[in-house]
Amino acid sequence: MCIETKFLHLQAIQNVLAPYRYLYCVDLEATCDEVGDLESSRPLAVVPAQMETIEIGLVVMDLETLEIVDEFQRFVRPQINPVLTDFCKQLTSIQQADVDSARTYVEVGQELGAFVTRYPNAAWASWGDYDARQLERDAGFAACPTLLAGLQHFNVRKWHKGLYDIQQKGLKQSVEAMGLVWQGTYHRGIDDAKNVASIIKEMLG
Numbered sequence: 001m002c003i004e005t006k007f008l009h010l011q012a013i014q015n016v017l018a019p020y021r022y023l024y025c026v027d028l029e030a031t032c033d034e035v036g037d038l039e040s041s042r043p044l045a046v047v048p049a050q051m052e053t054i055e056i057g058l059v060v061m062d063l064e065t066l067e068i069v070d071e072f073q074r075f076v077r078p079q080i081n082p083v084l085t086d087f088c089k090q091l092t093s094i095q096q097a098d099v100d101s102a103r104t105y106v107e108v109g110q111e112l113g114a115f116v117t118r119y120p121n122a123a124w125a126s127w128g129d130y131d132a133r134q135l136e137r138d139a140g141f142a143a144c145p146t147l148l149a150g151l152q153h154f155n156v157r158k159w160h161k162g163l164y165d166i167q168q169k170g171l172k173q174s175v176e177a178m179g180l181v182w183q184g185t186y187h188r189g190i191d192d193a194k195n196v197a198s199i200i201k202e203m204l205g
């Protein structure tokens with residue numbers, strides 16, 4: 001990819017962000033099971049179509065300074081599969097007690113709704129399109145409005161693809177390939193969200 005193409009891509013990102021004061025960097029963790037090879041005879045404890053959010057991590061980036069000015073983190077109690085698989089606990093480091101003592105998706109959604117009113121004129125961003133689809137899936141299960149609905153969503157992985165020649169598989173590998181130091185625990189919503197923010201800061205800074 002030539003320098004010119006990258007420059008135009010960066011300008012395009014700056015243009016789409018120009019109308020906003022804040023960018024919410026979001027990462028969700030959800031119930032899951034190990035999706036092994038398709039020949040596996042073991043039925044999945046959690047089928048992908050029934051994944052439910054168990055953690056919402058969100059950091060508020062001030063687009064004027066590219067600094068994180070606030071954060072929101074909540075565990076969420078899943079309804080369809082309230083018992084986490086060992087695979088899920090190992091992947092996310094989220095424990096059964098974390099979700100047992102957590103509020104429901106609808107309740108956490110109300111808390112988030114109240115939190116974001118402090119940071120108006122915002123869009124939100126996440127690594128890939130999984131998080132946006134998961135929020136829609138959750139809203140379907142809970143029969144409530146989709147969290148962050150009405151706010152523009154940006155896919156940071158797509159931005160990254162337009163700016164860097166080498167594509168890593170995951171968020172952590174991408175952070176490290178950019179020469180940034182990974183912060184916190186991988187596959188924890190709030191830590192993943194902070195690292196998404198560092199990628200954006202590095203891209204735009």
Ligand code: AMP
Nearest residue numbers: 028029030031032033034035092187188
């Ligand atoms: P992440 O933001 O990458 O931590 O992933 C979000 C959610 O996707 C996790 O909480 C899991 O529900 C699911 N997930 C991520 N990686 C895997 C994996 N290797 N196998 C199964 N589910 C996964």
Ligand code: MG
Nearest residue numbers: 027028187192
């Ligand atoms: Mg994550």
